[in-house]
Amino acid sequence: MGNHVEINLVLTLFAGALLTFAAFSTLLQRISLPGPLLCLAFGVLIGPYALDLLRMEDFQVSTGTLLEQAARITLAMGLAGVALRLPHGYWRANMRWIAVIIGLGMALMLVVATGVLWWGLGISFLLALVLGAIVTPTDPVVTTPIVTGSLAEEKVPERVRHNLSAESGINDGLGYLFVMLPMLLMTTPDQAWQEFLTTVLLWEVLGAVLVGALAGFVFGKVFVLVQEHDLMEESSYLAFIVPLALLLLGAGKLLGTDGLLVVFIGVAVFGQVIPQREESEEDKVQDAIARLFLLPAFVLLGIALPISDWAGLGGAALAVVATAVLLRRLVTLWTLRPLLKGVHDRSETFFLSWFGPIGISALFYATLAERHTGNHEIFVLATLAITCSVLLHGLTAAPLSAWLKKREPQDKQQEEVSA
Template sequence: MDLNLPLALFAGVVLMLSVFSSVLQRASLPGPVIALGLGVLLGPFALDLVRIEEFGIPTGTLLEEAARLTLGIGLAGVALRLPHGYWRANRRWLIVILGVGMPLMLAVATGVLWAGLGLPILVALLLGAILTPTDPVVTTPVVTGSLATERVPDRVRFNLSSESGINDGLGYLFVMLPVLLLTTPGRAWQDFVLTVLVREVIGAAVFGLVVGYAAGKLFVAARSRGLMEESSYLGFIVPLGLVVLGAGKLLGTDAILAVFIAAAVFGQIIPQSDEKQEDTIDDVVNRFFLLPIFLLIGLALPIGEWAERGWIAPVVVIAAVLLRRFVAVWALRPLLRRLHSRGETMFLSWFGPIGVSALFYATLAERQTGLRDVFVYTTLAITVSVVVHGVSTAPASALIARHRADHRDGTAA
């Protein structure tokens, strides 16, 4: 296949979405929704201009590696959104939403998939684990840009960003347990504790802390000694994300988690006064690096296999995606009451989108287990989430802004 065609198409889509980004966001059509739709349009089920099978790389491998690279870059940008002192000031949110919320979301998603689709419990558990983490890439239009900053409170945007960043890496724990139980049941728990938990997850945390701290100190030292022409975050954060992603994988750690921790530590060390640059870089990175993955997803959607599974599949998948977040957040409302108002809780219980991280874990799980259902149902869930959460971004942002205004008026009265 001539790579100039997909190159021109992909770059053209990114260019178009960049030119009209503000208009599309206010029309509740964020970039991921448009990119996904264009991928379907260009693919074999519509115009048939591009087939992902003709790229010369196995589809599963291409999607897994593209998702991994996208997460590495995207998570670095997510971590830089968080202001200095955020982690210490928001310990309660993180402990509750990660320590209790993630297991609750896993339980709800698994139960809905098991009961609704009639899947074996371990397969339902695997799918539930893949759908549990909130995706940092799909979350980006919800928490960044003029629409979000005008309407959504900072604490909501920051808490959603931190959760989506950390639970993306922690999701590896939830995914690998059913994978091991399906593939090596005799030694699954031993491998889970010694390899997955200790070496891959804890090792990733330590590696990310060390690299992020060293990179932050290097950045500050270079600036203070006049070794840099300008304080270029872009020159640091993208290479930092890719270095940690590659080196973390070579060391046998959960490299996705390592990237987020490294970037989070780096963001707490660099000067607070340059945060406006972080926002600009985050916007550039999102448009240039993150949109192509949704084009790829659109090209790879197994629409024919969805049809074979009948009308019940999308109904159950929609229920799993939406209920797992809604039930968990409202169940935790007594613990979060002092952190978020009722309107903010409603917003947080709605926006738990899935996307690139689910694609990464689905391709990884399919490669290790050989279960095609994992990929088929996950891509259906991604499509549902990208569309539903994407088109509801503007209306939900308007509702939370109205709630804030009513709350202020009520307080003033």
């Protein structure tokens, strides 16, 4: 009987929160209270530090396992949404942005975040490196409210939205590479480099790219074929996408590759193979389905936040972690600005240098790292970083989007004068 009460309580609380936030989504976005922020706050409210309606122990699965698997599935749906959001020909037309922000940007963000955490927290270099790697990737889930919806479409230029989406998709899968090296150095220092180069780089990452590209191409062709022969209902598009993302996630992992990278590459290739018409028509529905999958993870995280552990860290640690999250992005974008001058003007660069939110991807890598190393401090500091980012980036989304919209005519005039 107890278990039935628990599942019904979970359904009531989680679905009630999603229903409320969906009903007022436009209003909440305009006053800068996006879904991830509200769901995280709701999780804290119903968790052990407030109303104590639900605790992680009630789920009868270890906290680390539950959060890691919830984060994996949430990311798969988030990455599928990002990959389908990008128009045909996007990748070819935006190679400069991708090469600079991924090739140089990820390494620079890792260096800045690691440096700030190592110097500011006084922790070991390897622990700082693991944490730096965890907070490096831009999160596709927290990024979604910034780049989708009526407010974003009205205020934020399309190229900014697409570039932020593409970056959050690729660096999320590649984040695995950055997290694995310090993790291997902590656990098996003797074989770390050999395992990193052979297993992690050659198979788990490059293998994931090949598997994802091939699967995406094949499934795209199958989709076109069944459509042409009227074997599939028009409304079955979404019924195809959701299982496709989950299939790629599971199969990618069964093959021993980075499942998240398989999902993003696979769905991105799929999106370029199927007709453009499908994407534009279904985008809004895809985003609605994605939110249904994405937001519960933040409620779960809110319940699991180690607030008592944070209290023992003191205010200085909070300041250092928040600084690492913000500086990694600001320093990187402005350092790389000379290479991106033709891509984004100064206002857009500032917007992109501020919005590098972290969230569910950081949670996934934090739980993965804690499981492999047995170091609980990783989870404590990573969840503090996620909470800082969800608050700072969530509360500033609406005002900065409005600021960018106002700057657009001025920047165009300046560009014309300089031309």
